Amino acid sequence: MKDRVINELSRVFYPGKTHSIIKEGVLDDVVVEGSKVIVKLKLNSDEKDSVVELLKKSIPMSLKKLEGIEDVELVIEKIVDEENKLSHIKHVIATTSGKGGVGKSTVSVNTALALAKFGYKVGLLDADIYGPNIPTMMGIEGTPITIDLKYKDKILPIEKYGIKILSIGNLVPKDAAVIWRGALIHQAIKQFLDDVIWGDLDFLVVDLPPGTGDAQLSLAQLTKVSGGIIVITPQNVAMSDAMRAYDFFKRLNIPTIGVIENMSYFICPHCGARTDIFDHGGAKKFANETGLDFLGEIPIDVEVREGGDKGKPIVISNPTSPVAKAFEDVARSIIEKAKI
């Protein structure tokens, strides 16, 4: 229904212009509740009253033509011109890792879902240019993006499991991004921040590429990141990579919220014995040495991997499991630090 509403709105002219209200970039959100639709617009504070009056007439008139829509509510917010476009996002949280494959995306996805479980409005931005695997993990691969293809200027994130998701994988052809360098990456991240209709969010979790590179730099330049999370595996060799990621956050003035140890240990499902496959405690040691907070340890669990492959993360597929609880603990620490 939401798609139909947006499609219909693409036919409503912005008063005084030759293009639609969508092209004008004033649509902030669309919420469908049964036969009622709520359309949220953000207009410049100096927009004329006559324009507002015309919108109040034309939008309900147009949407009521849709089958199943009986009531249309218009919420119009006036914003100061060129107000920071991210002012409706309270906290930007970035996750990174010293190196690839440590489970950074897994942590981003499950932490975002745990935050949403606590009732917060959450967005998840997959800015991992080199391995945008969040669509697969969230089970949204192949879902066509609606609005950017038609209007070029605004992108609607995909909603699943109660959060809004957008991946660089949705914007560029598979494998094309790996050759991207500075300027292009900067442009892509800018587009994510400027042109995506995130709506009001308490948290935007950004899954950065591993290491210290252009994406981190651009994000820091383009927005105020409330805090960064470093994901590491327990081996000693992982420490120097983590230290580089931490130093980079410091140089970019991104406060580090803390460290998570992923693949921390393995509990045998048959005998219950614990094995520290990659050693254990590296992240805690790292946290002690740097004075950072230790946010928790996530065991290796086949359900985590399966959840990622099947597009149903463990926080959703098995919410009472110890791993899901561990992700909730991470979310609690973020909430506590953000003092929300």
Ligand SMILES: Nc1ncnc2c1ncn2[C@@H]1O[C@H](COP(=O)(O)OP(=O)(O)OP(=O)(O)O)[C@@H](O)[C@H]1O
């Ligand atoms: N705690 C865990 N238990 C079992 N499997 C896990 C765990 N964490 C991550 N994995 C699996 O390890 C693989 C790599 O994880 P993920 O993609 O999250 O890592 P990443 O650090 O984001 O990798 P990349 O650098 O490629 O972006 C995935 O198949 C994922 O399902």
